[in-house]
Amino acid sequence: MDFKPVSTIFISAAAGANGKEITFGGIFAAVATFVVAALGGWDVSLRLLAYMMIADYATGFLGAWKNKKLNSDVMLWGGVRKGIVMLVIILAVQLDQLLGGQAPIFRTLAIYYYAGREGLSLIENFGVLGVPWPPAIQNALEQLKQKGESTK
Incomplete structure (x- = not known):
């Protein structure tokens, strides 16, 4: 079994399939982390x-x-x-x-x-x-x- 396609599926599912999804996900994660930290x-x-x-x-x-x-x-x-x-x-x-x-x-x-x-x-x-x-x-x-x- 080749692990490369499986790892690619997991990474794209977690981070996004393209650059826009990855960028949006990263920005959302950063903002959400900041807000939750500010709320204690x-x-x-x-x-x-x-x-x-x-x-x-x-x-x-x-x-x-x-x-x-x-x-x-x-x-x-x-x-x-x-x-x-x-x-x-x-x-x-x-x-x-x-x-x-x-x-x-x-x-x-x-x-x-x-x-x-x-x-x-x-x-x-x-x-x-x-x-x-x-x-x-x-x-x-x-x-x-x-x-x-x-x-x-």
Whole structure:
């Protein structure tokens, strides 16, 4: 068996078949590596936040579509806000490094805070889409809504 054709297949599958694919793949890998390093690593909490952001964006789109209220301006600024959340996490990583970098305190706080906000937004979007929730969650959200209205 000749190993040269097999190795060529593996290399072209991993890197690309031509120069453009290899260049694009290399640039993408470099940018992705930089972004993940700036975010403090790709751990479970950041991955969960990213998945929640994607789910929130998608369910928000579906809810707007269902109610015939699609608005490209709202979608644009929703995406911009999610990008700013990632910028805040990058800044939190820098704060942690400024304090010695022993523990990612600010990064963890930022990720958990924004994951909580994304979770509430997802629940609201699910409600718009007609997904039923257990009564305990509905009551807790109604109480939060009433408290928010009383402080205005």
